[in-house]
Amino acid sequence: MEMMRISIHRRLLCSVYKVVLRSYVNSCRAVLLPRFGGPEVLQVHSDVPVPDLKPNEVLVRSRAVSINPLDTRMRSGYGRSIFEPLLPIILGRDVSGEVAAIGASVRSLVVGQEVFGALHPTAIRGTYTDYAILPENEVTAKPSSLSHVEASAIPFAALTAWRALKSTARISEGQRILVVGGGGAVGFSAIQLAVAAGCHVATTCGRESVDRMLKAGAEQAVDYVAEDVELAIRGKFDVVLDTIGVPETERYGINFLKRGGHYMTLQGEAASLADNYGLAIGLPLAKGAELKKQIKYRYSHGIEYSWTYMRADFEGLIEIRKLCDAGRLKIPVDKTFPITQVKDAHVAKDKKIIPGKVVLELS
Ligand SMILES: NC(=O)c1ccc[n+]([C@@H]2O[C@H](COP(=O)([O-])OP(=O)(O)OC[C@H]3O[C@@H](n4cnc5c(N)ncnc54)[C@H](OP(=O)(O)O)[C@@H]3O)[C@@H](O)[C@H]2O)c1
Secondary structure (H helix, E strand, O other): OHHHHHHHHHHHHHHHHHHHHHHHOOEEEEEEEOOOOOHHHOEEEEEEEOOOOOOOEEEEEEEEEEOOHHHHHHHHOOOHHHHHHHOOEEOOOEEEEEEEEEOOOOOOOOOOOEEEEEOOOOOOEOOOEOEEEEEHHHEEEOOOOOOHHHHHOOHHHHHHHHHHHHHHOOOOOOOEEEEEOOOOHHHHHHHHHHHHOOOEEEEEEOHHHHHHHHHOOOOEEEEOOOOOHHHHOOOOEEEEEEOOOOHHHHHHHHHOEEEEEEEEEOOOOHHHHHHHHOHHHHHHHHHHHHHHHHHHHHHHHOOEEEEOOOOOOHHHHHHHHHHHHOOOOOOOEEEEEEHHHHHHHHHHHHOOOOOOEEEEEOO
């Protein structure tokens, strides 16, 4: 009876808060992408409409949003087959902030709670805004041990690694995993997820990243600039996650696998083929191209081959939060910018002035 009373009270509070909030958050600040191009096309607007929430959606008062390579690529026209007819769009996938309002069917979160999460790669209304909207299954409680800036760096990259290692390759304790490009956010997440799962991990990375890889539990970290990766990496692997996905890394990644192993690349060609040939032709072409490689490598090497993509995974996000709070998963943030300096932040990423994670802060 007491529980029922609390639940009714809570829902009543939420709906009152939501009504109050809806009356003055009809519009908010957001970074708009009116057309594809360089950082100069980004526009900070103060009066962008905030749509009404659907029953399963959560309105998040954003405090920090991280920049992913997908953001700068989308800004330049990657994914134009989907996004061009919908311009202007809002960039950004990751967010950390507080719940400002919830849709009628949302049960896992309450107004005022600190949360973090990431939108699906094809979401139109991104997170570079004071008020982001995410489906309930793409957002959960923020790791309490992390600041908003630190938390915002994690979900998109870690869920990409989760999808590959946990959902696709189904890694298990004792397996040997090679992460090509462990220095990046996805690669570093993959190393930490694999170590936490009891796997033996080797990686390739830049010289500056070697110590960080070893501290995170990698047993071998090879500098891909100074060393010959094919000679330096020891032994064969059950799983290779290739975050770089150029012909050279694909060739040696596949050669490093045991028979029955699994090669996954983050550089699938679905979006670029759809951009070149349109969705109707490009997507079947992409399916055909991936299938051709799957058949080829099954016969030549006896391995599984896949293009892997970030996907929302509610259970995965909760596990990622637990690993963060246990001190087993973290992505270092190199620099923060206020959201008003979003153009400078994109220039810094485009020109590789800042190699690591960049986060935009919203006060
Ligand atoms: N398919 C998907 O759904 C999906 C999702 C997320 C990301 N991605 C893609 O995956 C890639 C990585 O994303 P991210 O967020 O991890 O990017 P990121 O944080 O910017 O990492 C890039 C890192 O790659 C490393 N690197 C570059 N060339 C290398 C090479 N030849 N060998 C080894 N390491 C190399 C560099 O690390 P060092 O500093 O150690 O040199 C660089 O810092 C991007 O291309 C991104 O677009 C795809």
